[in-house]
Amino acid sequence: MHQALLDLQGLLCPLPVIRVQNKISTMMPGEVLKVLCTDPGTTVDIPCWCRMNKHHIIEQSTTNTTITFIIEVGES
C-alpha cells in the first residue's frame, strides 16, 4: 500500500497537528499517511484531531523517542 510520509520529528505541538491537517487536506479518502513525531503531546493531539475529522488511525507505535502514526484519510 502506498503511503505518503510526513517526518515531523523535533516539532512541538501544535505544529505536528497543523502539518498533518494541511497534508491530509491534499489527500483523497482512503489514502494512507505515515507520520513520524517526537513530541509526546502528539499521542493525545493527533488522535483527537483524527477523531474530530473522521480520519482513522490504523496503527500507532512508539520506538525510543519516535512516535509513528499510520492514518487512513476519511470522508471528512
Added chain:
Amino acid sequence: MFMLVPNKRKAVALISGGLDSMLAAKLILDQGVHVEGLNFYTGFCHSGHTSAIRNTVAKSRPKRNDALWVAETLGIRLHIIDVIEEYKSVLTNPQHGFGSTLNPCLDCKIFMVKKAFEWMQNHEFDFIITGEVIGQRPNSQLKKKLPIVANHSGAGDRLLRPLSAKHLSPTLPERENWVDRNRLLDITGRGRKIQMEMAASYGYTDYAQPAGGCCVLTDEAYSRKLADLWEFRGSKNYDLDDIILLKIGRHLRPMEHFKMIISRDEGETNFLQGYKKRYTSLELVDAIGPIMLVDGDLTQEDYSFAAKVLARYAKQTSPSEITVRITSSEGSTKDLRVIPFTSDEISKQWYI
C-alpha cells in the same frame, strides 16, 4: 456529528483553548447554529511547548492542545492555522501599541478577527463568535475598544460576543434572528464566577485555567527576554526557534556580546540538545548537570567564563575542578578544566 442541515446558519468561533471562548461557542451551538472553530498559532502560546518540554509543568494534567480538547468536547470541528509569519508584523509594529509588556493585545485581536472574517467569507459562513468579555482585560476588552476590533478587522456587525452581547448593540445575527438575543449573556468584568458556574452546569471540569494564561507575551519575564533578543540582535527579526528558546531555561547575559541559555531540568536538557547544530554548546564531562547554549561571538576567555558558570550548576558535590566540553555548531570540540563559580559569583544582574 458534523452533519450540516440545509439553510442552517453557520458561525466560526475563535477557540483559544480557554473557558470563555468555549462557553461562547456553546451558547451559539445550543441555538442550533452550525459552529466550527478556528485556532491561530502565533508561536507565543505558553502551554503547548512548555508542557511538552519541561518535566515539572503540571504533571497531573495531560499534555494536550487545549483548543483541540475544547472543540472535541463541544463536538465541533477545529481548524488550526499557522500564522507565525503573518503575526510578525503585528508584534513588531502594533498600530495600537503594547500593553504593560510586549503584548499587542488590541492589534492581536484585530488580526485574529480579520483572519477569521477572511476564513468566514472563503467558507461561506455567516458570522464570527469570540469569547470576549467587556472589561475582562485592561486594554483590548474595554467596552470602548470592542468597536475598534469589529471595524478594523472588517467583520463589522458580523462579529458577535455572546458572553457580553446584552451590553452591546444588536449585531446582524441578532437582528436577523439567526440567534436569539434573549439567550445571550451580559457578563462583564474580570470575575470568573459566572463562567465557572456555567462550566459546572455543562459538566466541563477539565478546562484550561481561565483568562490570560496562554499568551507568553503577557508574561513580564518572557517580554524582557524578547526585548533583549531584539536589542542585541539589532533588529526585531525572529524565527520560531528564537521564540521557543525564550521559553526554555535560564537566560543570562553577563556581557553585551553574548548570552547563555542553561537548561533547568532533564526535559529542557534533551530539548536544547536539538539546537547543538545552531549554537555552540557546553556540557559537563565528569559531572551530571545541565547543558548550556551560547549565542554571540565569544573569545577563549569568554568560553572559560561560560564553562565556570555551567560548572556551578553541576549536581556533583563540589569537586575542585570539572571538565566542560565545548562543541561548536560545526561539531568540533574542546575540553576545558575549570573551577566552578560559586553561587555568589553568579550575579543576579546577568539574569535576563
